[in-house]
Amino acid sequence: xxxxxxxxxxxxxxxxHILDWxxxxxxxxxxxxETKVVDEDFPRQPFEAAGYHCHISxxxxxxxxxxxxxxxxxxxxxxxxxxxGSEVTGDLDEQKRVISGVYMGVRIVNLYVPNGSAPDSExxxxxxxxxxxxxxxLHNLSKSDTPEFLVCGDFNIAPEDRDIxxxxxxxxxxxxxxxxxxALKDVLAIADLQDAFRKFTEETGxxxxxxxxxxxxxxxxxxxxxxxxxxxxxxxxxxxxWIDQEPRGWEKPSDHAPVVVTIKD
Amino acid sequence: xxxxxxxxxxxxxxxxHILDWxxxxxxxxxxxxETKVVDEDFPRQPFEAAGYHCHISxxxxxxxxxxxxxxxxxxxxxxxxxxxGSEVTGDLDEQKRVISGVYMGVRIVNLYVPNGSAPDSExxxxxxxxxxxxxxxLHNLSKSDTPEFLVCGDFNIAPEDRDIxxxxxxxxxxxxxxxxxxALKDVLAIADLQDAFRKFTEETGxxxxxxxxxxxxxxxxxxxxxxxxxxxxxxxxxxxxWIDQEPRGWEKPSDHAPVVVTIKD
DNA sequence: GGGTCATGGG
DNA sequence: CCCATGACCC
Numbered sequence: 001x002x003x004x005x006x007x008x009x010x011x012x013x014x015x016x017h018i019l020d021w022x023x024x025x026x027x028x029x030x031x032x033x034e035t036k037v038v039d040e041d042f043p044r045q046p047f048e049a050a051g052y053h054c055h056i057s058x059x060x061x062x063x064x065x066x067x068x069x070x071x072x073x074x075x076x077x078x079x080x081x082x083x084x085g086s087e088v089t090g091d092l093d094e095q096k097r098v099i100s101g102v103y104m105g106v107r108i109v110n111l112y113v114p115n116g117s118a119p120d121s122e123x124x125x126x127x128x129x130x131x132x133x134x135x136x137x138l139h140n141l142s143k144s145d146t147p148e149f150l151v152c153g154d155f156n157i158a159p160e161d162r163d164i165x166x167x168x169x170x171x172x173x174x175x176x177x178x179x180x181x182x183a184l185k186d187v188l189a190i191a192d193l194q195d196a197f198r199k200f201t202e203e204t205g206x207x208x209x210x211x212x213x214x215x216x217x218x219x220x221x222x223x224x225x226x227x228x229x230x231x232x233x234x235x236x237x238x239x240x241x242w243i244d245q246e247p248r249g250w251e252k253p254s255d256h257a258p259v260v261v262t263i264k265d
Numbered sequence: 266x267x268x269x270x271x272x273x274x275x276x277x278x279x280x281x282h283i284l285d286w287x288x289x290x291x292x293x294x295x296x297x298x299e300t301k302v303v304d305e306d307f308p309r310q311p312f313e314a315a316g317y318h319c320h321i322s323x324x325x326x327x328x329x330x331x332x333x334x335x336x337x338x339x340x341x342x343x344x345x346x347x348x349x350g351s352e353v354t355g356d357l358d359e360q361k362r363v364i365s366g367v368y369m370g371v372r373i374v375n376l377y378v379p380n381g382s383a384p385d386s387e388x389x390x391x392x393x394x395x396x397x398x399x400x401x402x403l404h405n406l407s408k409s410d411t412p413e414f415l416v417c418g419d420f421n422i423a424p425e426d427r428d429i430x431x432x433x434x435x436x437x438x439x440x441x442x443x444x445x446x447x448a449l450k451d452v453l454a455i456a457d458l459q460d461a462f463r464k465f466t467e468e469t470g471x472x473x474x475x476x477x478x479x480x481x482x483x484x485x486x487x488x489x490x491x492x493x494x495x496x497x498x499x500x501x502x503x504x505x506x507w508i509d510q511e512p513r514g515w516e517k518p519s520d521h522a523p524v525v526v527t528i529k530d
Numbered sequence: 531g532g533g534t535c536a537t538g539g540g
Numbered sequence: 541c542c543c544a545t546g547a548c549c550c
Contacts (some may be wrong), residue, residue: 009540010543034540035545061544062539115540156540212540237550255540255542274550275533299550301534326534327549380550388549421550439550476550477531520532520550 007256031110035064073101111153162204165222272521296375300329312367338366376418427469456496
């Protein structure tokens, strides 16, 4: 079973890229982030015509997540609330950043973690609060009737220095501050989650996001911030995890590349 | 000598269309309207590489005119002021709508006549005031040392009912009101100018502009508002005048088609 | 509907 | 740099 995660930076701007990519990468499940469109306007038709079921949760302009799957997902859950209740989630479900569903007995959790803007900003505390809530969400999930799950998406955190092209000054750089790294570790620890990519690849130089502004892609000055995390049994079954840089080189690309994990079934 | 006029609706958005069109239509002179760019940012290079000299007068966002020519133009005049003086032109040269220059002894006057918005608007009176000034401008030109000239561009006026796909309600429709039609007639009369297109084609159904909004092009619901007007001697020398609908059918086209006149030399 | 700009976000 | 939006213009 192949599962991919791709921050597409607008589904409407990237529709053809996604179709082209699916044409040569017939994954079973594709998790998308930053679809940036309300559900009524989501272009389901072309993806359904390509053989995928679309499970979506979007909003205007910002955020928005979707899962495409060859077979329909079971028990789709949108936001944190289905597992936590709206008293706990508060305002956190206003931004559409969480969608999950069960595919072949495995719950796929697709996330768009807040970027956090800058370490001294309001958005940074929102990111930390969001991650704390995610931790509880995954804890509940591990106690549920689908204790084997995969958590993927755009985490907006480079877990280690080898996940950044140049770790200089990283302590104060959003996506690499010690506090958010620790917050991510706490999230993962709650369910014994492990990074599928690092099962196969130890070295630095592998990234999933390159800033448009600094034209980082041509020089491979990037960040590995898109991940697949697996519960122990699935981790053991993981056969490959790789980043497909190709679509990042296409015309008018997303700033992220798709990350694919293969799990033995 | 082939002279073309084309409202390109942004030179930067239409650069490739123009180069492609020039590739199979090697006109001597190409008059452009709605370039929508200040002179410093005008993309001269690709057009110079294609063998044209660029004579430009633009502004940010709106309006803007240019003349491309195989040989450099002589005596380029920008705006009304060079012939009328700034006391007469007042504010009318703030909008970049007039450029002219001499090619092979013929003065080419390239115009982007104000659209006028609606007959009850401030912009409509501006249009009429502008046309009155144009009349004086052409009068002065007819008394100058280049009394043979061509006046082309986007006139934003359909001179007759046969120049509109559906003349119903035209009396109150901008670009067809009797007052602006008469204003155009007055402009042309001052220098005995005649419509080159109507030398060769009497019937209706020939248009140079089709509204994006109503998808008028596919149904040929258009307006003939882009013209070439000639002084008597040139009119006698005119051998062909035609509208090239082809580029209007390309991807992301201008809403106008180029109009080409051939003058025997 | 398709240009422009400005603003906000990353 | 490349998304999004809203305002203006044709």
